[in-house]
Amino acid sequence: MNEHSLKKALSxxxxxxxxxxxxxxxxxxxxxxxxxxxASDFSxxxxxxxxxxxxxxxxxxxxxxGSALALSLILRQFPRxxxxxxxxxxxxxxxxxxxxLGLAPRIKWPNDILLSGKKTAGILxxxxxxxxxxxSLVIGMGINVFKESVPPAESLQFxxxxxxxxxxxxxxxxxxxxxxxxxxxxxWRNHMDSNAFMKLWEEKLAFRGExxxxxxxxxxxxxxELLGLESDGxxxxxxxxxxxxxxxxxxxxLRPGTPSVSS
Ligand code: BT5
Numbered sequence: 587m588n589e590h591s592l593k594k595a596l597s598x599x600x601x602x603x604x605x606x607x608x609x610x611x612x613x614x615x616x617x618x619x620x621x622x623x624x625a626s627d628f629s630x631x632x633x634x635x636x637x638x639x640x641x642x643x644x645x646x647x648x649x650x651x652g653s654a655l656a657l658s659l660i661l662r663q664f665p666r667x668x669x670x671x672x673x674x675x676x677x678x679x680x681x682x683x684x685x686x687l688g689l690a691p692r693i694k695w696p697n698d699i700l701l702s703g704k705k706t707a708g709i710l711x712x713x714x715x716x717x718x719x720x721x722s723l724v725i726g727m728g729i730n731v732f733k734e735s736v737p738p739a740e741s742l743q744f745x746x747x748x749x750x751x752x753x754x755x756x757x758x759x760x761x762x763x764x765x766x767x768x769x770x771x772x773x774w775r776n777h778m779d780s781n782a783f784m785k786l787w788e789e790k791l792a793f794r795g796e797x798x799x800x801x802x803x804x805x806x807x808x809x810x811e812l813l814g815l816e817s818d819g820x821x822x823x824x825x826x827x828x829x830x831x832x833x834x835x836x837x838x839x840l841r842p843g844t845p846s847v848s849s
Contacts (some may be wrong), residue, residue: 587634587760595761599768602626602660609651611638614712614726617658621714621722627662628772632764639728641708642697647728654728654735654748655760659771661723668778669720670818673697674787675778676709676725679771681790686766689752692792695821695833699729700792704747706730727767731757788814798823800833808833 589606596604603626610616610633617631633656639647649656664672677693684691684701692700699707710726730736730748737746749757757763777783788794793812800808800823808831810823820834 587632591759591761592632592764595759595765596630596768598765599772600628601768602629604629605631607631607633609633609635609637610656612636612640612726613656613658614640614710614724617660617724617726618712618714621660621724625660625722627660627722629660630768631658631660632656636728640710640726642710647708647710648735648737648741649728650734652734653732654730655764655767656726656728657764657767658724658726659768661725661775662721664723664775665778666720669723670820671778671783671787672711672723672725673709674783674815674819675771675774676711676727678774678783678787678790679767680707680709680727680729682770683763683766684749687749687753687758689749691790693787693790694792695815696819698744701747701749701752703792704745705742706747706749706752725771729763729767731760731763784815784817787819791815802833 592606593604605616613631613633613636620629635651636649636656639649639656641647673696677697677699680699681691681693684699689701694700697709698705707727707729712724714721730746732750733748735748774783796812797809798812802808808823810825810831813822813824816822816832820832823831823833825831
């Protein structure tokens with residue numbers, strides 16, 4: 587993967603601009619700076635290696651050289667009232683590109699893509715403000731492609747995998763994967779307000795109908811059956827008393843949980 591091969595692959599899309607790096611701290615940092623400096627809509631930052639890749643809450647994201655996709659997309663055009671659906675937009679786009687390879691992705695709400703129950707991709711969305719208004723969004727996506735992209739198991743709380751292991755063969759070139767993810771995102775961003783968008787996002791959710799545990803910051807974990815999505819992208823659980831519980835915080839993490847404690 588290099589600047590030339592990426593430009594060639596992405597020439598089929600109407601992108602705003604492309605910045606490619608052999609190595610960078612974090613593509614999201616570069617995209618945030620570029621967005622502040624008036625980057626065009628649908629501009630993209632891609633790196634072959636990240637030395638300070640970030641997850642949510644400043645957790646580290648592992649992107650060793652030559653093994654993964656680390657990209658950040660700057661969006662200026664998106665339906666402002668549906669801002670909270672943006673993580674679904676990114677998740678669906680990555681999921682669709684995995685489905686296109688014959689895999690069966692699931693979205694672990696809110697921002698992980700699972701294959702065979704293991705994390706293959708993560709999403710980090712950050713916002714650039716202009717006074718009270720949102721100027722633009724940066725959608726960071728990290729996708730594990732080759733074996734070397736999978737962090738050592740002992741460093742993880744949730745198991746990880748990559749496209750190469752899940753396909754059982756050499757995955758397509760990374761340029762092709764980026765093109766598919768971005769083409770899907772380009773299409774769906776004009777339909778973020780639609781029922782079809784919500785339906786597909788909900789259908790792709792991991793653990794539907796199962797007991798899960800949502801950890802929301804310092805509050806006690808919430809346990810319940812995962813029912814689906816609210817229209818704002820919040821997660822709907824049904825607790826042990828049969829009451830609906832909505833989880834909305836961006837830093838929720840979710841794992842198959844133990845059944846509820848009391849009744
Ligand atoms: C995420 O955070 O999953 C968001 C990851 C976003 C990464 C992209 S890469 C391009 C752009 N530039 C950046 O600097 N970031 C974005 P979170 O849900 O907080 O998960 C982070 C956790 O995932 C870490 O604490 C590790 O346990 C685990 N992890 C780190 N690297 C991983 C990898 N390559 N594959 C699977 N899990 C990983």
